[in-house]
Amino acid sequence: MITDYVFTSQSVTEGHPDRLCDTISDAIVDAFLRQDSTSRITAECALSKNVIFLATRFASEAIVDIPEIARSIIKGVGYRPKDFNAAECTVVTSQIEQSKTPREMNFSSIDEEIDLITVSHQTTVFGYACQHTPELMPLPITLANQLARQLSKARRHAGIAYLSPDCTSQVGVEFANDIPSRIDSITLITGCEDPDSLPAFAQIEEDLRHHVINPVFRKASIKPDNLTRITINPNGPYIRSGPSAHSGMTGRKTDSDTYGSFARHCGSALSGKGPSRIDRVGAYAARYAAKNIVAAGLAEQCEVQLSYSIGFPGPVSVYLTTKGTGVIEDIEIRKRLLRHFDFRLGAIIRDLELRELTQKYDGLFYQKLPVNGHFGDNGLPLPWEKTDKAELLVE
Template identity: 25%
Template sequence: MRTAEAVRNGHPDKVCDLVADALLDAYLARDPNARVAIEVQGGHGKVTAAGEVTTREPMSFEEIQGIIQHTYEDIGYQEKLRVETLIAEQSGEIAAGVDTGGAGDSGIVSGYATSETPSLLPKELALARALAQMIDDPSRRERFGPDGKTQVTLDDSGKVASVVVSAQHLGDLEAARQELRKIVAEVLGDDLREDAKVYLNPAGLFTIGGFTADTGVSGRKIVQDQYGPNIPVGGGSFSGKDGTKVDRSGAYFARYLAVRLVRDHGITSAFVQMAYAIGVPRPVWTRIETEPKESAPKLSDTQATVTEIIETLGLRKPIFTERTKRGHFGFDGL
């Protein structure tokens, strides 16, 4: 059996991811060569954005504050936030290695693709994400608040053995459960076993969400952001980081390689791992595993430099907030 979860865009950790990437996109829109590494923590009325930014077009505190508030409201929350910033320039010692085209840090990244779904993602994750995204649809804002999680467990035949949906709701709990039941049936369809266990807001009322109910930190949802708990991932988060940070660009490129193997070469599944050294442009180690093993072709660009990855995937553009909203992988070639 296999299980994966997905979080809605109003989950406190995902809010912090979206804030971090909204700030990143704002810097990149002004300066495509900006170097950005921002972490965000939020809870109970206050958000702190901390990190390092080197750019020709800095933003004022008021601009940063406005982006954070707009992002929070766009997700579906209305309360005003207090904002604190702790942002400095990138360390000169780190910058010296990046200036020559090297990786912004050492690290290990992973990429995976499977032919079992159109998105080339594990089925349990694809279904959990589809549930979360359907609840997040703006047409449902009269029924549901922005916070929540979904979880799907598959049996060995690929059928759904259990599903958990916790969704912040507005108004009557039973009416919300009835709407969630319709969403589960629509998304899972024939994949849902007749005897499947379905848990809809199993703790009962869920009317208080977001930073009012809990705290969040960017980078805490790196497993559901990638492939779910059954596929190893690197330890670094994505959000708030520009393409010189291989935690993000290297992981995106590993997925890009895996997708090509599955989509273009008829491989059933592909798993790619790469390791980087700070200041070194190319990976210092690469491993590719495929099913079936004997069918794996040789790819010519597995040793691409960080700069080549950024150019190939267009990572100097302000594209990251949308990727974080939709799930980083499963669309637009990744």
């Protein structure tokens, strides 16, 4: 078994077309939940140069201007009008209104009635946690996401006007005996807002080191060294970026949404789905379980797999592995997990308060996840990131 290796993860900024589609889809989810917390909603988005396609299916009492939501999100990202004109772009919608079921209108958190809430999609979801970082996330994706967020912050607040909203980051971490030991590589690829005012490459490199790389690694436990390969725009900055250069679609960034491919994930989109979709909320529940196991000190890393079938309220199988790092047998950890976690759909909605989050946080919750991250320390009060059951698992 290879224990010394380099593992690399990547992330993208808020203006990357795929990430933009994720944000629009989740903004639509929030818009419905703001008015009607019992809404059932799925929203998918695709976009290209000055064209947006939105497909939504919903059962809700809410009245939502879906095209206007898309325009406002694109405007907020800050593309130049000639790259993407939010006010004048074409918006094509397909909206299918459905009827609520009695269980949606009269959702009950009474335990006996949770069994009446069955899943409507078959899926297998994964949750993962490890000791790389304080938030118990893999280090490569944590650093890649931090760099992506810092790129957006630098564009907005550090006066680096030439940066496009569409940039990418990549971090390679060297592992020794399966433990992060050093930073092997850092890559930043940036778009250019205005090629006529583009500074010299030396200035771009200095700006990105000072305003992006240094702030991210200032408090990091592992910092770049003299052998770290730092690559900035190896082919030059992209003069055309964003939707004018490449298309986007909801759900195409599941690696950076989850664990940077360091651990398994379902492959289904997380964004654009309301709390009734098990392929989204099941992934949150699995992460919640895995994180509490590692936080309890039962293992250095843990993966939880939940498989659901249509018509059943809970998983048809629950698999757990600590990959040989558990302090007790995996079978015993699994017994404790099933004793203290309820993976039925209705219980996940109830215990994590997934229907109330949008209204609880001033009408905006889910749309913040694509850019800030669905897992780890992203500055948001994510209920599935709590470790409130760690002590129970020790017993």
